[in-house]
Amino acid sequence: MKAGMPAVIVALMAVAACGDSMRDQPRYDPLSAAQGWPHNQSARVPPEGTVARDDSMAPDPQSPPTALSRAQLERGRERYGIFCSPCHGGSGHGDGMVVQRGFPAPPSLHSERLRAAPLRHYYDVISGGIGRMYAYGARVPPQDRWAIAVYIRALQLSQHATVDDLAPGERKALEKQP
Numbered sequence: 446m447k448a449g450m451p452a453v454i455v456a457l458m459a460v461a462a463c464g465d466s467m468r469d470q471p472r473y474d475p476l477s478a479a480q481g482w483p484h485n486q487s488a489r490v491p492p493e494g495t496v497a498r499d500d501s502m503a504p505d506p507q508s509p510p511t512a513l514s515r516a517q518l519e520r521g522r523e524r525y526g527i528f529c530s531p532c533h534g535g536s537g538h539g540d541g542m543v544v545q546r547g548f549p550a551p552p553s554l555h556s557e558r559l560r561a562a563p564l565r566h567y568y569d570v571i572s573g574g575i576g577r578m579y580a581y582g583a584r585v586p587p588q589d590r591w592a593i594a595v596y597i598r599a600l601q602l603s604q605h606a607t608v609d610d611l612a613p614g615e616r617k618a619l620e621k622q623p
């Protein structure tokens with residue numbers, strides 16, 4: 446077996462030398478024209494919604510979204526579920542599964558201090574991490590950080606709403622219940 450090793454290495458080197466054929470096969474040069482492709486371009490336009498890995502290193506959007514859409518809140522809920530709930534728990538009390546398995550518990554997102562914190566604070570914590578929590582900037586692109594921040598706000602409201610926050614019609618319906 447040992448005596449066979451040099452032969453194997455020589456054979457591998459011979460295979461490696463065949464690399465030239467890769468250069469000779471049909472291919473497009475970067476940005477070259479390509480008949481028959483859309484716009485006659487060989488370069489493809491990324492599908493809508495594509496997030497290039499480097500986009501997360503792009504300059505941050507300076508401010509939180511001004512108009513809040515239902516879709517954005519849903520997106521935040523989904524992303525929170527994926528990236529944050531394992532530690533912070535589904536409703537933000539800091540009792541996620543990873544914590545139940547021994548990871549240091551994060552503070553509740555419902556504390557007075559965190560309820561008073563601006564959206565930017567959540568954005569910054571996601572981007573750069575804090576204390577024992579590592580950064581999620583490489584995995585959560587800027588728009589999703591805002592979406593998560595906004596969703597955390599909704600979570601906080603869900604735990605601190607009073608009947609006074611209800612619209613009159615909703616309040617009546619609630620009071621009718623036994």
Ligand code: HEC
Pocket residue numbers: 525528529530531532533543548549550551552559566567570571575576577578579581585593
């Ligand atoms: C692996 C566990 C883990 C995950 C996942 C995680 N965190 Fe944390 N988080 C922590 C821990 C632990 C702390 C407390 C850090 C400390 O003070 O040392 C913390 C702290 C925080 C705080 C409090 C910051 C403050 O001012 O005290 C916020 C807000 C927060 N995390 C948001 C998030 C969001 C949003 C996500 C999802 C993108 C997330 N975390 C994902 C573990 C986690």
